[in-house]
Amino acid sequence: MADVILSVKNLKKYFEPHQNFAQSLAGGRQKRLIRAVDDISFDIRRGEIFGLIGESGSGKTTTGKLVMKLLEPSSGQMIFDGEDVTHLDKEGTKAYRRKVQMIFQDPYASMNPRFKIRDVLEEPLIIHKVKGSIAERETMIVKALEEVKLTPADEYMGRWPHMLSGGQRQRVATARTLILNPAMLVADEPVSMIDLSTRAEILRMMKDVQQQLGLSYLYITHDLSTARYFTDRIAVMYLGRIVEVGRADDIIDTPLHPYTQALIEAVPEPASGKVEVIKELPIYGEIPSPANIPSGCRFHTRCPYAVEACARDPEPELTLDGMEHYHACLRAYEIQEEKKGGKGAMPAWRVAPAQGRG
Amino acid sequence: MNSLLRIENLQMHYFTSKGAVRAIDGVSFELMPGETIGLVGESGCGKTSLGTSILRMPTPPGRYVSGRILVDDVDVIPLPEKEVRRDIRWRKISMVFQGAMNCLTPVYTIGRQMRETLVEHSDIGKIDATKLMEEYLGYVGLAPEILERYPHELSGGMKQRAVIATALFLKPEIVILDEPTTALDVIVQAQIINLLKKLKARFKLSFIFITHDLALEAEISDRICVMYAGKIVELGANARIYGAKAPAHPYTSRLLAATPRLFGNADQLQFIPGTTPDLISPPEGCRFSPRCDRAFGRCFQEEPPLVEVEPGHMAACWLNGRG
Ligand SMILES: Nc1ncnc2c1ncn2[C@@H]1O[C@H](COP(=O)(O)OP(=O)(O)OP(=O)(O)O)[C@@H](O)[C@H]1O
Ligand SMILES: Nc1ncnc2c1ncn2[C@@H]1O[C@H](COP(=O)(O)OP(=O)(O)OP(=O)(O)O)[C@@H](O)[C@H]1O
Ligand code: SF4
Ligand SMILES: [Mg+2]
Ligand SMILES: [Mg+2]
Numbered sequence: 001m002a003d004v005i006l007s008v009k010n011l012k013k014y015f016e017p018h019q020n021f022a023q024s025l026a027g028g029r030q031k032r033l034i035r036a037v038d039d040i041s042f043d044i045r046r047g048e049i050f051g052l053i054g055e056s057g058s059g060k061t062t063t064g065k066l067v068m069k070l071l072e073p074s075s076g077q078m079i080f081d082g083e084d085v086t087h088l089d090k091e092g093t094k095a096y097r098r099k100v101q102m103i104f105q106d107p108y109a110s111m112n113p114r115f116k117i118r119d120v121l122e123e124p125l126i127i128h129k130v131k132g133s134i135a136e137r138e139t140m141i142v143k144a145l146e147e148v149k150l151t152p153a154d155e156y157m158g159r160w161p162h163m164l165s166g167g168q169r170q171r172v173a174t175a176r177t178l179i180l181n182p183a184m185l186v187a188d189e190p191v192s193m194i195d196l197s198t199r200a201e202i203l204r205m206m207k208d209v210q211q212q213l214g215l216s217y218l219y220i221t222h223d224l225s226t227a228r229y230f231t232d233r234i235a236v237m238y239l240g241r242i243v244e245v246g247r248a249d250d251i252i253d254t255p256l257h258p259y260t261q262a263l264i265e266a267v268p269e270p271a272s273g274k275v276e277v278i279k280e281l282p283i284y285g286e287i288p289s290p291a292n293i294p295s296g297c298r299f300h301t302r303c304p305y306a307v308e309a310c311a312r313d314p315e316p317e318l319t320l321d322g323m324e325h326y327h328a329c330l331r332a333y334e335i336q337e338e339k340k341g342g343k344g345a346m347p348a349w350r351v352a353p354a355q356g357r358g
Numbered sequence: 359m360n361s362l363l364r365i366e367n368l369q370m371h372y373f374t375s376k377g378a379v380r381a382i383d384g385v386s387f388e389l390m391p392g393e394t395i396g397l398v399g400e401s402g403c404g405k406t407s408l409g410t411s412i413l414r415m416p417t418p419p420g421r422y423v424s425g426r427i428l429v430d431d432v433d434v435i436p437l438p439e440k441e442v443r444r445d446i447r448w449r450k451i452s453m454v455f456q457g458a459m460n461c462l463t464p465v466y467t468i469g470r471q472m473r474e475t476l477v478e479h480s481d482i483g484k485i486d487a488t489k490l491m492e493e494y495l496g497y498v499g500l501a502p503e504i505l506e507r508y509p510h511e512l513s514g515g516m517k518q519r520a521v522i523a524t525a526l527f528l529k530p531e532i533v534i535l536d537e538p539t540t541a542l543d544v545i546v547q548a549q550i551i552n553l554l555k556k557l558k559a560r561f562k563l564s565f566i567f568i569t570h571d572l573a574l575e576a577e578i579s580d581r582i583c584v585m586y587a588g589k590i591v592e593l594g595a596n597a598r599i600y601g602a603k604a605p606a607h608p609y610t611s612r613l614l615a616a617t618p619r620l621f622g623n624a625d626q627l628q629f630i631p632g633t634t635p636d637l638i639s640p641p642e643g644c645r646f647s648p649r650c651d652r653a654f655g656r657c658f659q660e661e662p663p664l665v666e667v668e669p670g671h672m673a674a675c676w677l678n679g680r681g
Contacts, residue, residue: 267620270600
């Protein structure tokens with residue numbers, strides 16, 4: 001398929017747990033693999049912004065690192081631009097990473113504090129042995145800084161990372177990825193630490209760049225509210241699995257999986273009348289450990305709609321329900337009906353005991 | 359009702375080799391008992407600086423230039439450090455620092471670090487810390503075993519709960535929360551906001567809630583205090599700021615337009631062109647004037663004072679006429 005730039009098939013990443021000293025002395029508990037990414041498949045189309053959404057610990061960054069080839073998959077396949085890139089040698093990886101660039105989650109950690117901004121931006125040019133005179137490099141650096149609106153560029157080039165605000169640091173991180181003209185960007189929470197106006201500006205800037213250059217993005221975030229503006233399609237990830245995928249508007253207007261519904265409920269909206277209210281979230285407790293994934297539907301331990309059948313294997317698979325809209329909930333249809341028809345019928349989470357809810 | 363905390367014309371500047379960064383430049387407001395005030399504004403506008411100033415610990419090279427910080431009608435600025443540690447910091451006013459949960463050292467247990475935070479900022483000598491720590495962990499929904507655990511063994515939400523417990527430990531009346539949920543995902547954020555509301559009711563706390571996220575302020579703050587370039591530009595009730603009527607300061611309006619809404623008009627997010635000013639030499643007149651699409655002649659020459667534009671609603675903008 002010509003319009004797909006990246007195709008991910010049945011990708012898994014399992015980590016070996018590292019036991020601490022006390023545990024190994026005690027003879028070791030049974031080792032359980034950490035199933036951080038547990039069989040996911042998706043396609044990113046050329047020129048598309050594909051969002052990967054989920055809570056902390058759902059496996060988004062691990063997926064991003066697999067796509068970046070910073071991690072070797074445990075199994076599965078990745079095809080980039082028609083080429084199998086699942087396993088690449090050192091040279092192949094380097095060439096791939098020039099085409100697929102990453103913007104890191106934490107702009108503080110991604111920059112050497114002893115590099116001035118000009119050096120931070122020059123580093124990828126050196127790593128990838130980009131040819132050019134000092135003046136040409138200077139021009140590229142200035143252009144990249146201007147693309148992310150750090151102007152006048154020469155004023156910023158001489159600064160150290162600690163002399164920048166969080167927002168400015170993230171812009172530098174973005175400039176750093178753009179400088180190599182990549183085909184695809186993996187942006188892992190690129191704006192989560194940034195204030196709203198700058199966030200809007202950076203997302204707009206990233207979208208402009210994307211449209212101008214026909215780039216594809218894998219945009220990773222826990223926040224659906226920016227995803228609506230920014231992405232074309234969204235995959236919702238829970239505990240290593242994609243549980244719903246579809247067009248951004250459909251995911252947000254008609255979420256079919258209870259987990260997606262919880263993510264939506266949790267988003268704060270700028271409206272009054274909420275200060276005295278304790279928000280009832282349709283989800284219980286915290287995300288379980290990926291070393292101990294629940295049976296059946298892996299969400300059933302936190303799902304307010306779960307029934308006995310949900311805990312039984314096999315796990316529900318993604319099924320098509322609407323235009324390009326897939327979900328993996330056994331009860332999606334019943335839940336929709338319950339919401340539509342049942343005025344008297346309280347959703348289970350409203351009558352369930354408050355225990356375990358934040 | 360008497361205010362719990364009154365800030366009068368506070369100036370706190372960072373005296374750097376390049377000049378004085380006017381991070382807090384004439385700020386006045388009152389915090390009432392049981393109230394939550396939300397401090398909101400873009401990165402670099404002085405929110406953290408105001409928080410640490412109130413805690414009487416501006417970061418070097420920051421120094422108070424003028425003004426008063428009245429706690430129980432006593433100005434804390436001239437107090438000797440010893441008295442601040444004994445009576446004010448952590449006992450009267452405590453703070454959840456920006457990024458605190460990510461600053462936990464990987465090699466020490468949570469218990470040790472909670473204790474060290476307390477020792478560093480206040481005078482807790484004679485208290486049986488462990489017992490109290492366990493008690494407070496209970497209030498934030500954590501098991502006592504957490505004290506023996508290392509930061510990497512805890513989720514972000516658990517670490518932030520531990521940090522919040524630390525701030526409550528010496529029974530303060532005012533808690534300054536500096537971006538307490540920024541590094542957390544939306545679900546944990548919502549859980550933490552619920553927790554804060556419950557703690558507030560239980561311990562009769564007052565909060566100063568700092569965030570850049572106007573949507574989040576809507577969830578928790580009774581009054582919203584919008585800062586720009588070291589100054590308050592608008593201060594008004596939640597219902598007024600987020601109500602049908604536009605805010606009284608263009609900066610607030612623009613910030614609201616930059617706030618994503620899940621179910622609003624999803625065409626495009628607005629942003630405020632330009633960047634926040636250099637606080638060593640801020641712009642003449644209204645500090646927002648270079649970025650304000652409604653600025654007129656006077657805005658570039660005279661600085662608008664913060665005045666009451668409607669009962670209980672303050673704004674500093676010449677569009678409101680008075681001054
Ligand atoms: N190298 C590793 N060894 C062991 N476990 C790991 C490793 N990397 C990640 N994990 C675990 O895999 C799970 C998924 O982690 P990941 O960082 O991908 O989540 P995430 O969705 O990006 O979360 P966040 O929103 O917090 O960034 C977590 O439980 C994490 O602890
Ligand atoms: N220790 C310091 N020395 C010099 N300048 C400082 C120092 N700390 C902060 N500043 C400057 O003071 C101004 C206000 O910073 P502050 O950290 O209070 O902003 P903020 O509103 O909390 O921003 P953010 O949303 O990014 O946390 C900024 O211009 C900042 O660069
Ligand atoms: S399958 Fe059952 S447990 Fe899983 S999301 Fe649907 S209702 Fe909830
Ligand atoms: Mg991550
Ligand atoms: Mg701050």
